[in-house]
Amino acid sequence: xxxxxxxxxxxxxxxxxxxxxxxxxxxxxxxxxxxxxxxxxxxxxxxxxxxxxxxxxxxxxxxxxxxxxxxxxxxxxxxxxxxxxxxxxxxxxxxxxxxxxxxxxxxxx
Amino acid sequence: xxxxxxxxxxxxxxxxxxxxxxxxxxxxxxxxxxxxxxxxxxxxxxxxxxxxxxxxxxxxxxxxxxxxxxxxxxxxxxxxxxxxxxxxxxxxxxxxxxxxxxxxxxxxxxxxxxxx
Numbered sequence: 001x002x003x004x005x006x007x008x009x010x011x012x013x014x015x016x017x018x019x020x021x022x023x024x025x026x027x028x029x030x031x032x033x034x035x036x037x038x039x040x041x042x043x044x045x046x047x048x049x050x051x052x053x054x055x056x057x058x059x060x061x062x063x064x065x066x067x068x069x070x071x072x073x074x075x076x077x078x079x080x081x082x083x084x085x086x087x088x089x090x091x092x093x094x095x096x097x098x099x100x101x102x103x104x105x106x107x108x109x
Numbered sequence: 110x111x112x113x114x115x116x117x118x119x120x121x122x123x124x125x126x127x128x129x130x131x132x133x134x135x136x137x138x139x140x141x142x143x144x145x146x147x148x149x150x151x152x153x154x155x156x157x158x159x160x161x162x163x164x165x166x167x168x169x170x171x172x173x174x175x176x177x178x179x180x181x182x183x184x185x186x187x188x189x190x191x192x193x194x195x196x197x198x199x200x201x202x203x204x205x206x207x208x209x210x211x212x213x214x215x216x217x218x219x220x221x222x223x224x225x
Contacts, residue, residue, distance in 0.1 A: 004151075032211050043113070044152075044200070046213030089151050095140065096165050097214070099151030 004092050006100035013080045014108050020076045021103040023090035027071035034091040035064055035075055038102070044089060047075075080107045111135065113217035115201050121223045122191050130186045130220045134203030141184050142214060143176055144200040152200050158184060188222075196224045 005024045013019045025033065035047040048057040053068040061078045077084055087102040114133040122128050134141050140159055144152035145168075154168040160181040169176070173191075178184040188195055198221050202214035 034213065036216075041218075043216040043218045044202075046215065049211045049213050051211050091151070094211075095142075095157050095159075096154050096167070097142075098154065099144075101149070101151045 004090060004098050004100040006088075006090055006103050008103060009101070010104040010106070012106045012108060015080060015082060017080055018076065018078045019080055019105070020074050021088065021105075023073045023075070023100055025071050025073075025090075025092040025100075027068060030068045030071075030092070031094040032092070032097075033066055033068075033073050034093075034097060035073070036089040036091065037086045038089055039086040047088075077105075080105075082107045082109055113201055113203055113215050115199075115217035115220050117220060118218065119221050119223075121225065123225050124191060124193060126191055127187065127189045128191055128222065130188075130199050130201075130222070132184045132186070132201030132203075132217060134182065134184070134201070135205075135215055136182075138203035138205050138215070140204045140206065140214075141178055142202045142204075143184070143186050144202065145170075146198040146200055146219070148197075155186070155199075191222075191224045193224050196222055198222070 033050045036044040038044040048064050050066040055066045063076045066073045085107045087104045089102045091097040091099040116131045143155040146152040156166040156176045158178040173189045175187045198219040200219045202216045204212045204214045206212045
């Protein structure tokens with residue numbers, strides 16, 4: 001993998017369901033993996049910065065895991081709510097960070 | 110406010126005109142970043158400052174793009190002789206630490222630039 005890739009591109013989930021999506025990245029010369037949430041008409045909001053293989057981070061109903069050896073990270077949302085509707089971006093790097101194209105999440109009431 | 114502030118929010122310019130986009134980072138933040146975001150894509154890195162020093166400008170797409178941060182706080186991204194392909198959202202971000210750091214970047218709301 002040469003670039004940061006996110007899947008799926010978009011996702012529609014029923015309110016109350018849990019969901020997850022994937023970020024894949026080059027595993028060589030890894031420094032840090034970032035997750036951001038970007039709501040329409042707002043600025044991207046930092047969720048997590050992860051640096052250690054096996055790291056798991058949690059913020060309310062949202063959690064993330066990191067595997068630097070195989071080059072992937074998962075973001076999990078438990079019990080989706082309408083306010084979770086946003087584009088979720090992951091990015092790899094330190095000062096110069098390379099973003100994926102994002103996963104667009106829509107929660108159906 | 111306490112966040113990153115960008116102005117203008119929207120800018121419409123005719124092809125060939127010069128534009129200047131401003132970014133006010135969070136006070137005390139050492140690092141400042143500019144990104145270009147095309148529709149349906151993630152932000153693409155343009156350039157990075159640590160204080161007033163421009164340490165990486167590898168993402169600037171052409172010599173028509175120029176960024177400065179003369180006093181280590183406010184930054185301006187200038188685009189000369191704009192082209193239609195310059196139409197995008199331009200995001201600015203700042204972070205507390207410089208260099209290789211695991212600090213998150215704090216983003217502004219962006220400037221949406223449309224070139225007619």
